[in-house]
Amino acid sequence: MSNAGASKAKRNAVMALAALCIYGAVQLLALSGTLLSYHLQVLSLACINIMLVVSLNLITGFTGQFSLGHAGFMAIGAYLSAALTVFYQLPFLAALVLSGVAAALVGIIIGLPALRLKGDYLAIATLGFGEIIRVVILNIPAVGGPRGFTGIPRYTSFGLTYLIMIITIVVIRNFIDSSHGRACVSIREDETAAASLGINTTYYKVTAFAIGAGFAGVAGGLFSHYLQYISPAPGQIGFLRSIDILIMVVLGGLGNITGSVFSAIVLTLLPEFLRGFAEYRMVIYSVLLILMMLFRPEGIMGKNELSLEALESLVGRMKNRKGMRSDGTS
Numbered sequence: 458m459s460n461a462g463a464s465k466a467k468r469n470a471v472m473a474l475a476a477l478c479i480y481g482a483v484q485l486l487a488l489s490g491t492l493l494s495y496h497l498q499v500l501s502l503a504c505i506n507i508m509l510v511v512s513l514n515l516i517t518g519f520t521g522q523f524s525l526g527h528a529g530f531m532a533i534g535a536y537l538s539a540a541l542t543v544f545y546q547l548p549f550l551a552a553l554v555l556s557g558v559a560a561a562l563v564g565i566i567i568g569l570p571a572l573r574l575k576g577d578y579l580a581i582a583t584l585g586f587g588e589i590i591r592v593v594i595l596n597i598p599a600v601g602g603p604r605g606f607t608g609i610p611r612y613t614s615f616g617l618t619y620l621i622m623i624i625t626i627v628v629i630r631n632f633i634d635s636s637h638g639r640a641c642v643s644i645r646e647d648e649t650a651a652a653s654l655g656i657n658t659t660y661y662k663v664t665a666f667a668i669g670a671g672f673a674g675v676a677g678g679l680f681s682h683y684l685q686y687i688s689p690a691p692g693q694i695g696f697l698r699s700i701d702i703l704i705m706v707v708l709g710g711l712g713n714i715t716g717s718v719f720s721a722i723v724l725t726l727l728p729e730f731l732r733g734f735a736e737y738r739m740v741i742y743s744v745l746l747i748l749m750m751l752f753r754p755e756g757i758m759g760k761n762e763l764s765l766e767a768l769e770s771l772v773g774r775m776k777n778r779k780g781m782r783s784d785g786t787s
Contacts, residue, residue, distance in 0.1 A: 560674025710756025
């Protein structure tokens with residue numbers, strides 16, 4: 458096995474161990490009564506938001522394609538999985554897989570024409586496609602129309618949401634570290650130069666778009682089967698939801714998965730602490746975004762990705778400082 462392959466396997470093993478420890482700690486706190494069902498619900502929503510933010514970061518942060526239609530793919534997954542489990546009694550995991558595949562296919566169909574655009578034009582096009590999806594759902598009486606889809610069984614649990622969140626992070630992280638991911642990053646840095654080197658820019662942009670859309674669809678399926686209700690309101694599957702996800706991406710740092718995880722957790726917990734100021738949520742988000750752009754435009758984490766190598770380097774520096782102090786006192 459090459460050094461790169463061994464390093465990736467070691468990193469994945471450490472990540473799996475850390476994820477298992479976190480899950481075990483949450484379960485112990487839940488069994489002891491420290492964490493109530495309300496806390497588990499907030500943690501589950503944080504996991505769903507992490508999936509949405511990491512998948513959008515693949516499109517916007519790593520590939521450089523400014524998308525404002527991510528909530529539309531979430532809507533496809535939410536409604537399709539709910540329809541499959543309610544009307545056809547399909548097993549939940551099968552419904553999740555199909556909803557992810559359907560969202561990815563729609564991502565390909567939308568991406569092929571839309572990703573020929575750049576910058577503001579691409580943002581407007583993806584926003585339009587997202588709103589088209591919402592309006593179509595709004596006019597389907599079988600799934601509730603404007604009233605929303607009710608009677609969805611609660612199949613989503615914290616454990617399942619946590620597991621799929623970890624899978625999402627691992628898959629996207631490994632994709633970014635592969636030759637395909639490096640091609641996406643090269644497109645972000647300079648699409649013309651990437652094309653001149655023989656990189657099929659359309660293929661890689663559509664691939665990133667499809668992967669991000671697929672995971673957004675799965676997140677939508679988890680979301681609808683946790684709340685047991687989904688509505689075509691802009692705040693749930695429309696423009697405002699897409700803006701929420703984009704704010705989390707920018708706050709954590711474009712092209713930074715650790716930042717995406719951190720910002721998704723913070724902006725999921727923040728409304729819970731500010732429930733008395735719920736009507737000012739978007740104002741608070743806007744102020745946070747302005748402050749971030751002024752004082753730290755690269756995001757909370759910037760280019761500092763949490764990794765095994767970074768932790769080993771930090772431990773090494775701490776040992777060196779401890780050694781220097783002991784030498785100075787001796």
